[in-house]
Amino acid sequence: MNRHRSRITMAVAALVAALGVGVGAGATTYALVTDAPDTIVREVTVTSSEPTSSAGGLGIGEIYERAHRSVVKVTTGASSPLGGGQRAQGSGFMIDEDGHVVTNHHVVSGGGMITVTLWDGSTHRGRLVGEDPSTDLAVVRIDAPASALVPLELGDSSEVAVGDPVVAIGSPFGLDGTLTSGVVSALHRQMTAPNRFTITDSIQTDAAINHGNSGGPLLDGEGRVIGVNTQIESESGGNVGIGFAVPSDTVRSIVSQLIASGEVEHAYLGITMVPVPDGVAVTEVRSATPAEEAGLRAATGTETVDGQQVPTGGDVIVALDGKDVTSSAELQSAVDARKPGDTVTLTILRDGERRTVEVTLGTRPS
Numbered sequence: 001m002n003r004h005r006s007r008i009t010m011a012v013a014a015l016v017a018a019l020g021v022g023v024g025a026g027a028t029t030y031a032l033v034t035d036a037p038d039t040i041v042r043e044v045t046v047t048s049s050e051p052t053s054s055a056g057g058l059g060i061g062e063i064y065e066r067a068h069r070s071v072v073k074v075t076t077g078a079s080s081p082l083g084g085g086q087r088a089q090g091s092g093f094m095i096d097e098d099g100h101v102v103t104n105h106h107v108v109s110g111g112g113m114i115t116v117t118l119w120d121g122s123t124h125r126g127r128l129v130g131e132d133p134s135t136d137l138a139v140v141r142i143d144a145p146a147s148a149l150v151p152l153e154l155g156d157s158s159e160v161a162v163g164d165p166v167v168a169i170g171s172p173f174g175l176d177g178t179l180t181s182g183v184v185s186a187l188h189r190q191m192t193a194p195n196r197f198t199i200t201d202s203i204q205t206d207a208a209i210n211h212g213n214s215g216g217p218l219l220d221g222e223g224r225v226i227g228v229n230t231q232i233e234s235e236s237g238g239n240v241g242i243g244f245a246v247p248s249d250t251v252r253s254i255v256s257q258l259i260a261s262g263e264v265e266h267a268y269l270g271i272t273m274v275p276v277p278d279g280v281a282v283t284e285v286r287s288a289t290p291a292e293e294a295g296l297r298a299a300t301g302t303e304t305v306d307g308q309q310v311p312t313g314g315d316v317i318v319a320l321d322g323k324d325v326t327s328s329a330e331l332q333s334a335v336d337a338r339k340p341g342d343t344v345t346l347t348i349l350r351d352g353e354r355r356t357v358e359v360t361l362g363t364r365p366s
Helices: 060-070 248-261 328-336
Strands: 008-010 015-018 071-076 086-094 100-103 114-117 123-132 137-141 165-170 178-192 198-205 217-219 225-233 243-247 271-276 279-285 301-305 308-312 316-320 343-350 353-360
Touching (some): 060 165, 060 178, 178 243, 198 225, 243 248, 279 308, 316 328
Antiparallel strands (some): 217 225, 279 316
16 A cells, blocks of 8 residues: 655644734644644555546536535634634534534634634524544534524435545635535545544545635535545645545544534554555554454564565454455454444464454544
8 A cells, every 4th residue: 555644734624823913923723833743644545446427416506506505614712702812713514404513623622612604694602512533523503593504415425436526615714605616536545633543535636625624515516515624735735636525424423423422432443553465464552452452463573575664573454354454444444333342353364374363342542
């Protein structure tokens, strides 16, 4: 699997500035902070070919007319509507008729008052229902007239194809109701979440995504949400045509849990890993984790194979519950599909022998 390190502007959306101070003057935020570690987007090789885009769907203007009343601006951090202190600004969208708004975790994580601005300019106090740093998603609720609560439909991100037309609507640089368009330029990307865990199966697009778009919807040709715009790859901090969205299938699962209970629990194995020809090599077994309790072994050295360093001396995971594992993304997705407390059977290669190990998954730390 090819990997590349890149500067990622997290949730390209969080436009943050101290009142009266330019963003170049040291405002701290995921979007522009200079001392934050680089995050990583990984290119994932998939074994099956990706489908080709099909024609059809609504026109760009029709999508906008159908969707723009559902998209909101989310402002956080000020202690009062009149300001005071540093503020962060992103986007969001209505997910139901009960006033629930989906946005990014990094947009609302700074604390302070949350203000949601609707398409008609009206503002409403937002209450944080729940947030999940592991997927960079959050849900805010507002009390607004029923006529203003126009939800968007979630699409099926598993059906998205490279080349499909897409539209992004949000508030880049505070410019409410801004539309940009493009195509799905790649699939199966891996993003690094604010808490350093991996967001799998992210959607890459060339639709212009800029600061303030974070948390807004990425829409397909029928006006359905196929992703939540979250990060860009950029050396300058501005759009260069490579944006990333959390896929709608992840959004559907996480948001439903946040609305139901205000929190999300992710299954946890407790290893770091790299792909190798046979499967996934364990490079670290973290202390006091299910992996350690099950006796998994980390690599003790490396060797050069075809010019690349390959871990040696540890376990290589080749299957989970009988399903082959050929990449880190596949293993991560398989664990994500389970719940804390589930017991899974790992098939591993150890000292050249194939064996099975049962692991009871834990709860991912925050």
